[in-house]
Amino acid sequence: MDTQAPLIEIRNLVKHFGSVIALSGVSLSVHRGEVMCLLGDNGAGKSTLIKTLAGVHRPTSGDFLVEGQPVSFTSPRDALDAGIATVYQDLAMIPLMSVTRNFFMGREPVRGVWPFRHVDFDHCDTVTREEMRKIGIDVRDPHQAVGTLSGGERQCVAIARAVYFGAKVLILDEPTSALGVAQTSMVLKYIHQVRSKGLGVIFITHNVRHAYAVGDRFTVLNRGKTLGTYAKSGIQIEELQNLMAGGKELQAVSEELGGMV
C-alpha cells in the first residue's frame, strides 16, 4: 500500500438528488496527522459531502479514493470498516443509555458460545473509564447515562469511541457549534491530540476561529463547489472568513458593525 497517498482523496465529486445538484465537483484530500477544515456557509453542501464520505449517500460521479484505492461504499458500515468514522452533529449517542453502552454500541465485544454468548460488560466498563481518563474526562461511574454529561463531554466521548475502534480518518460534523467557550476548547484540544496520534481529521465548521485554531489546511465550499484549498501559512483568518461568506456582502456588514463579525 502506498503510505504517501492521502488517507482520503476525492476528485470532482458530483452528487445529484433528482433535479437538485447538491455537489457539482468537489475535490479535497486528507493526509495522516492533519486537520483538514471544511468551511462553508449553510447550503454549501457540507452535509451532503460528509454523508457521501461516510457511506450514507453514493456519489453520482467523481473519484473517491481511500489510501489510493478507489472505493464505493453502500452503507455507513462499509465506511466504518474502511476506517472512516463520522461523529455527527447529533452525536449518534443515546442519552438514556449508559456511557459504556454508548461507547460500545454496535461493536460490543462478545464472548462464550451461543446460546450463552454475552457481552463482557465489566471489561467494557474498564475500557470506557480508561479511555475517558486518557482524554481528561473523569467518568466516575461508566453506568451513568450519557444524558448527564455536558455537550463537550459527549462530543469527546463520541470522538474517543471512534478513535478507540481504529478510525484512520475522523469526520467531525460541527462538533463545536452548540458548545460554550470552555467546552469548545476542550473539544479543540482533543482534536489536536487526535491529530498527533497520526489520524486524519476532517473538521466541518462554519466558525472560522475554531477552524483556524486547529486546522492545517482549509477547503472552502460554496454552492456545491470547492473554492479552493489553502494551507494555514498561506491565508489569514479574515481572508478565510470572506471566502466563506462569498466576500463582499459580509465585508460590508462587518464594516457597518465595526468589524465584529
Next chain:
Amino acid sequence: MVNTTQPTADLSPASAVKALQDERLKEVSLLTKIMRRPELGALAGLVLVAIFFLSTADASMFSLAGVMNILSPAAQLGILAIAAALLMIGGEFDLSIGSMVAFTGLVFGCFITLTGWPLLLAIAATFVVAAVLGGLNGQIVIRTRLPSFIVTLAFLFILRGLSLVGLKWATGGSTQMRGLGGEGESDLVREIFSGTALEGLFSWLAAHDLIAKFPNGTPTVAGVPVSILWFVGFALVATWILLRTRAGNWIFAAGGDANAARNSGVPVDRVKTGLFMLTACAAALVAILTVLDAGSTDARRGFQKEFEAIIAAVIGGCLLTGGYGSAIGAFFGAIIFGMVSIGLTYTRFDSDWFQVFLGAMLLLAVLFNNFIRRKVTGER
C-alpha cells in the same frame, strides 16, 4: 454493592489501580444506583399491593393454593407483558398481541384437529405462523415508517375478525372449538405445555407436612402450573438478553434513538422485526398453553390483553417513548395485575374496583417513571 474492604499495605500496581477504582466507585451513592433500576417502581408497587392485601384480605389468599391462584393469570399476562416490554424498549408497540392469542389459538386448533399432526409439529407450526405474522407487522412498520400503534391497531381488528371467521369455518358455525385437550394422552411435549410440574416435590413436601394436604396424604396443590414456570423462565431469559447480550444493547439503542443507533452500525430494522416476531410468538405460547389447558379455544381469547400487557410493562418501568425499561419490571407488573384481579375476591371490596385500581396504578407508574427518567438523564 458497597465495598467495605480497607486498602491493604500491598502496593503492587494492580492493587493500586484497584484501590483507585474502588474509591471512585464509592462516590456513586447506593440510592442513585437503586434509583437507576427501571424496575424499582414495580417492585415498590408490588410491596405496597401485598401490604394492602395482607391487611385487608382473607389469610387464605397467601396460602400456597392462593398464591398459585394469583400467579396463574399473572403468568399468562406476564408472558405477553415481558415480550411487550422488550418491544417497547425497542421503541415500538404491538396492539395486536391480544388478537394474536385468539388467532394462533385457532391456528393451533386447526393443526391438531384438521391435520392430525403430532403435538410437537403442531406447536412448531403455530410458532412459525406467529413469527411470520409478527414479521409482517414489523416489515410494514419499518417500510412505511408509520407509527406501529396504527399498523398493529389494524391487525388487532384483522386478526380478531379472522379468528371469528376461521372458527366458524372450521367448526361449521360455532365460535368455539372443542376437543383439543387430547385427554388421556401423555407424552413429554404435552407435559411441557400443559398441566402441572414439580408434582414429586410437592408430594414430598406434603409427606413431610411442609405444605397443606388432604386427609389421604396427597397435597392440596398438586404442583406448579407449567405456565408459571414458562413465565419465570421467560422473565429470566429476557432479562439476561436485555442486560448481558449484544442483542440487548441493540434493543436499547434501537428504542433510544433509531437514527443514532443506525449510524453506529446497529441493525435497527432487524432488531425491530425480531421483536415483533417475539411478541407474536409470546402470544402463540400463551395460546398453546391455554388451549391445551382448557381443551378448547374461542374467539374471545386474549381479549384486551394487549392493553393489560402494555400497562404491566409501563408499571414495570418501560417508557412509552422507548429506550428504557426492564423485563423483570414487566414480570413484577404482571404479578401486581394478578394479585389485584384475584385478590379483590378475597376482600370485602367489590371486585369491580379492579379497573379503578388498575387505572390509578398506571397513572402513578407513568408519573413515577417520568420523574425517574429526568433523574437518570439529568434533564431539567
